[in-house]
Amino acid sequence: MNHIRQDRLAGRELGDTRVRRVTGWVAGGCASLAAALALLLPGAPAAASPPSAEDPLASEPVGVAGGNEAEGAAPLSPAPAAASGAPDTGAQRQLPRRHHQVPQQVIQPPAQAPTYTSSPRSHSHARSGAS
Amino acid sequence: VTTGTATDTLGAGFGETCFPVWGGTALAVVADPDGATRAEELLRDELAGFDRVCSRFRDDSEVREIAARAGSPVQVSALLAEVLEVGLRAAELTDGLVDPTVGTVLAALGYDRDFAELPADGPAVTPVVAPGWWRLAWDPANRTLLLPRNVELDLGATAKALAADRAAARIAADLGVGALVGLGGDIAVAGQAPPGGWRITVADDHTGRAPGDGPTVAIVAGGLATSGTTRRRWRCGGVTLHHIVDPRTGAPSAEVWRTVSVTGASCVDANTASTAAVVLGAHAPSWLAARGLPARLVAVDGSVRTVAGWPTENPAGDAR
Numbered sequence: 001m002n003h004i005r006q007d008r009l010a011g012r013e014l015g016d017t018r019v020r021r022v023t024g025w026v027a028g029g030c031a032s033l034a035a036a037l038a039l040l041l042p043g044a045p046a047a048a049s050p051p052s053a054e055d056p057l058a059s060e061p062v063g064v065a066g067g068n069e070a071e072g073a074a075p076l077s078p079a080p081a082a083a084s085g086a087p088d089t090g091a092q093r094q095l096p097r098r099h100h101q102v103p104q105q106v107i108q109p110p111a112q113a114p115t116y117t118s119s120p121r122s123h124s125h126a127r128s129g130a131s
Numbered sequence: 132v133t134t135g136t137a138t139d140t141l142g143a144g145f146g147e148t149c150f151p152v153w154g155g156t157a158l159a160v161v162a163d164p165d166g167a168t169r170a171e172e173l174l175r176d177e178l179a180g181f182d183r184v185c186s187r188f189r190d191d192s193e194v195r196e197i198a199a200r201a202g203s204p205v206q207v208s209a210l211l212a213e214v215l216e217v218g219l220r221a222a223e224l225t226d227g228l229v230d231p232t233v234g235t236v237l238a239a240l241g242y243d244r245d246f247a248e249l250p251a252d253g254p255a256v257t258p259v260v261a262p263g264w265w266r267l268a269w270d271p272a273n274r275t276l277l278l279p280r281n282v283e284l285d286l287g288a289t290a291k292a293l294a295a296d297r298a299a300a301r302i303a304a305d306l307g308v309g310a311l312v313g314l315g316g317d318i319a320v321a322g323q324a325p326p327g328g329w330r331i332t333v334a335d336d337h338t339g340r341a342p343g344d345g346p347t348v349a350i351v352a353g354g355l356a357t358s359g360t361t362r363r364r365w366r367c368g369g370v371t372l373h374h375i376v377d378p379r380t381g382a383p384s385a386e387v388w389r390t391v392s393v394t395g396a397s398c399v400d401a402n403t404a405s406t407a408a409v410v411l412g413a414h415a416p417s418w419l420a421a422r423g424l425p426a427r428l429v430a431v432d433g434s435v436r437t438v439a440g441w442p443t444e445n446p447a448g449d450a451r
Contacts, residue, residue: 107224107404108396109423113440114348114355117330124347125145129334130359130390131155131315 144325146170152178153291154246154363155315159302162309162325170302174312177298184211185290187234187283188245194284201280204268212274215267218289221403222264228407230378232262234283237376240383241367246374255368258381292356292402295319299398316357316405319398324351333392333427335361345392345427345435348442354398358405359390359429375409386431387412393419393426394441400424 117124146167149158157178159170186192197205207215218231239259242249268277278284295312296319302310303322311320311329320329328349334357335344348355360383363374377384391408395401404424408415416438419426425441437443 105220105224107400107422107424108353109400109439110350110353110394110396110425112351113425114350114394114442115328116442117327117347117349124330124332125160125311126158126313126318126329127332127334128313128316128318128355128357128392130357130362131317 148174150175152314153182156313158311158313159298160311160313160329161302161306162323163306166302166306166308169306170310173302173305174298177294177301178314180210181214181290181294184208185214185286187237187243187285187287194286197276197278198283201278201282204270204275204277206273206275209274211276212271214286214290214293215269215276216271217293217399218286219264219267219269221289221399225403225407227261227264227378228410229288229403230261230264231284231286231289232264232266232282233376233378234285235259235281236261236378236381237285237374238283239381240372240376241365242372242374246363246365249365252366252369255370256372260381261376261378263378288358288402288406289399291315292317292319292354292398295398296321296354316359316392317354317398317402318350318356319354320350320352331355333357333390335359335390335429345429346442350394353394353396354401355392355394356398356401356405357390357392358402358409359388360384360386360409361389375406377410384410385412388415389429389431389433391415391426391428392441393424395424 144162144164146161146164147159148167148171149156150171151157157174159167159174161167161170182189182192184193187194189195193208193211197207215231218229221229222231236259237243239256241253241256262279262282266279266282268279269275291314295314295317299310299312299319299321302312307322309320309322309324309329311318313319318329318331328351330347330349332347333345333355358375360373360375365372373383373386375384376382388409391405393401393405393408395404401424404419404422404426408419408426408428411418415428416426416436419428420438423439425439426437427441428436428438430436
């Protein structure tokens with residue numbers, strides 16, 4: 001488990017967009033232990049301290065702006081304020097930076113768009129609605 | 132449970148089975164009037180597998196077992212590996228609008244047990260931002276997951292769609308005929324489509340118990356998914372909440388759209404897009420159009436927008 005960071009680095013060097021993925025669990029040095037522990041420590045804030053200047057991942061934010069702790073957050077009011085009007089999700093959560101596209105990294109449209117059918121609704125095969 | 136030859140509503144030549152599952156309805160339709168029983172057997176088997184693996188509410192589920200071992204790498208089953216891959220891919224493709232770590236968010240909002248067991252009005256809640264899918268240390272080669280402590284998985288959105296895709300393909304292959312599987316709003320089709328395609332009515336409520344029927348459209352392959360905020364609503368501290376949460380804020384997404392229906396090359400892709408669109412709110416039409424995903428969005432006032440080749444509707448509500 002002390003190779004998460006090592007593998008993330010490897011992924012970055014290789015241009016792997018999926019920096020979160022561990023490419024192997026090989027035995028390794030102690031240098032990565034601290035970073036791995038930071039991931040594992042109970043209650044560790046999602047918005048961890050910025051990586052040090054020597055850290056090769058320094059420019060790659062991995063946290064959540066605001067953190068995930070309940071502490072300091074306001075309870076939901078009767079008119080909860082949601083941020084779904086924001087156009088750029090990455091700006092708010094500082095998502096990991098991507099380096100290149102990998103195969104199948106697109107939401108695939110249908111081969112053929114849906115067509116209107118004049119059949120009575122009672123003759124439809126199925127209903128698709130909120131569930 | 133209803134199973135049989137659905138000649139009265141679907142026309143001759145189809146078998147149909149329908150039963151409740153996961154607070155919604157499971158449906159299988161096959162282009163074989165004698166195929167309903169076998170289709171149901173396969174569908175139930177597929178759903179049982181997903182329930183064992185993904186349920187947040189079963190003490191013996193695999194995700195609960197992994198949660199209990201948070202902080203240590205755990206080798207997961209082949210099915211959970213597939214579910215995780217699908218969930219992580221959805222997160223990447225939506226920049227986290229769909230995020231498998233929203234289990235933490237839902238639990239904080241009081242949705243911590245089977246929906247039917249939620250109190251009429253629970254204690255007040257405080258939103259918690261989703262930890263973020265990138266915190267999952269996932270090794271696909273060895274099927275090993277390291278779940279950080281204090282991170283709870285909720286694979287529900289994409290897992291249900293994946294279950295529909297897998298079940299439709301399995302039924303079609305087993306029976307050698309076209310098959311449709313519906314799980315709530317998630318529809319997957321496989322095999323040879325009937326002439327004119329599989330006819331699907333889009334609606335506010337997949338059960339048809341609520342008004343709000345839209346047009347009937349036909350698809351020949353892939354999937355159609357509808358996400359919406361009209362069902363699975365509960366109250367905490369006098370505030371009404373719904374289950375499509377915004378991972379960025381930890382609160383239920385703003386109710387810009389009542390429902391969003393999307394077609395995709397698979398039900399997983401359709402569901403990923405429809406869920407993301409609800410969370411995106413006002414920006415959803417351009418987001419869907421940029422990806423070429425035919426979609427129908429119904430605003431809270433009932434007005435309809437269509438994008439990317441979804442058939443437009445006339446004033447009577449029929450698509451053209």
